[in-house]
Amino acid sequence: MIADNPGVGGLRFMRLGMLILACGMLFGVIGGFQFLFPEFLQELLFTKTRPLHVSMVVSWIFLIAIGGIYYYLPRQCNLNLYSSRAVSWHFWGFLITGLAIMACYLTGKFGGREYFEFPPVLSIPIFLTWLLFGVNYFNTVRQDKEPWPVYYWMWGTGIVFFFITYTEAHLWLIPYFRDNMVREIMVQWKSYGALTGSWNMLVYGTALYIATRISGNDYYARSKLAFSLYFLGLFNLMFGWAHHTYLVPSDTWIRTFAYFVSMTELLIFGKIIWDWRSSLEDWQINRHCNAYRFLFAADIWVFINLALALIISVPAFNLFTHGTHITVAHAMGSTIGINTMILLASIFYVIREELPSEVHAGCSKQLRIGFWTANISLGVFFAALVLAGVGKGMYDGASFQEMMLGIRPFLFAFTISGVALMIGLWIVLWHGYRLIGVIIARSTSAAEATMPLADSDHLQSVPE
């Protein structure tokens, strides 16, 4: 099955991503305990654990999505990567920059803004490696002369909008933005909203790709419905960010427009309900497939998170939920329940494609335990955050400490379920990491085995 090396670079991205998620969750759990016991692990302040956790879990999303694209294009889409060497440079650039950022956080060298707290100079290699990725991607898919399926569009859109939004996230360096508090906050959150939209394009593109491959039917990925939903997603990516900033005193039209844009997601919500019965039937057929199982879990989390997102996007409700843990439930519920489940589906789809079933049959029970532990604990985690948010929403501003004391039971449930979530995902990641390692080893040895043959062919062709 594995005859050559194409796609192995992508698998290395995936392995690194799994390692980073495992570490990132550990920092998240440490941060959870610091919420409950502020003196816990004082050497590693919350000001360090939070950016370490956030940066690592966001890196996981990018690494698996990028790894999937580098793997799927040459291995399954019959396209030669424009430059395999650029994949290596991208990998090492990502790894070295990531290590530098981690070192900055651990030593307390900050200087940037929320979510990009590292010294801004480290954004330069991030831009450059992303440029390599963009050039490689577009020059590769250009070879496909047929009309592109929707996932090519989604991946391309994700790449382009990462550039735009990441640039926007650094506009605070210019005094015109920095010196006006409202403008700075608005532009900052405009960039974050669209940046999330850009990685969602990469992740949802991956989900559509896998669903297409599992069903064996490419029709949906080229259908008008798929493109309509893609353009709806793009519309939301561009204009739907301002529900984060309803309470920042900006022009009213910005939030009214964002409110309208957010409500267009009701169409997606309705589509999920409409497709519910057929989704259940597909589940019955494919429930033994690990990749499908994760995709199905993502479907349920899309429904739950979209419902919450729609509620908090109504400004009258947002008055109550803004700045509370309900926003955290929305953010973490989406990144874990939707993005992580889809990315795990991508990993286990690759494993199913590359390894004979007997290689991974032995771990199916453990994978099931990991899957259910992760999803059930995520349910508790999500509910605890919503309840803590309700508690904070009722806070009248009198005593912050009293409010924190009042929501402590929910924060306790949040932290304990966070530990269970981490353990569940660790089990899944361990098997994913191990099996992707087997694929890389087999692929590399298969490629090496063909090299002497090539050499001997060459020797035979040399005239005596």
Add this chain to the structure above:
Amino acid sequence: MLQRNFGDRAINKRAIFGTLSVAFVIYTAQVYTSGTDSRHSPSISDEARYGQQVFQDKNCIACHQFYGLGGYMGPDLTNVISNYSEAYARAFIMNGTVRMPNFDLSLEETDALIAYLSFVDHTGTYPPEDYDVLWNGAVAQADDPE
């Protein structure tokens, strides 16, 4: 015929993508300019600008919020100066609490941080006190630009 259908569809996609992109550029320009011309936009002093840098260097946003945006370990600081006082904020910064470590800031850094918090305090009110909920669920605040 098949070729032509594919061609037509490609033109439509490009047209939609192009229209959205143009709208995005115009919208972004509005957000960068008049959309964020705050009703209260005090000019920032050099000291407050230095305080802004201290705020970032210590990663205060990991625990605190402005306008409800940021971390959840500590309270929102948008109006900490007018709701309490400079002396109140200074006492917390210089001594820390159970939840907040003492960062051992110099007097110059502490003054700068207070200047920055005072600057933020003048940019608006959070949570909003004077607002109207419209029939469609939208909210208009007294602090919004006219």
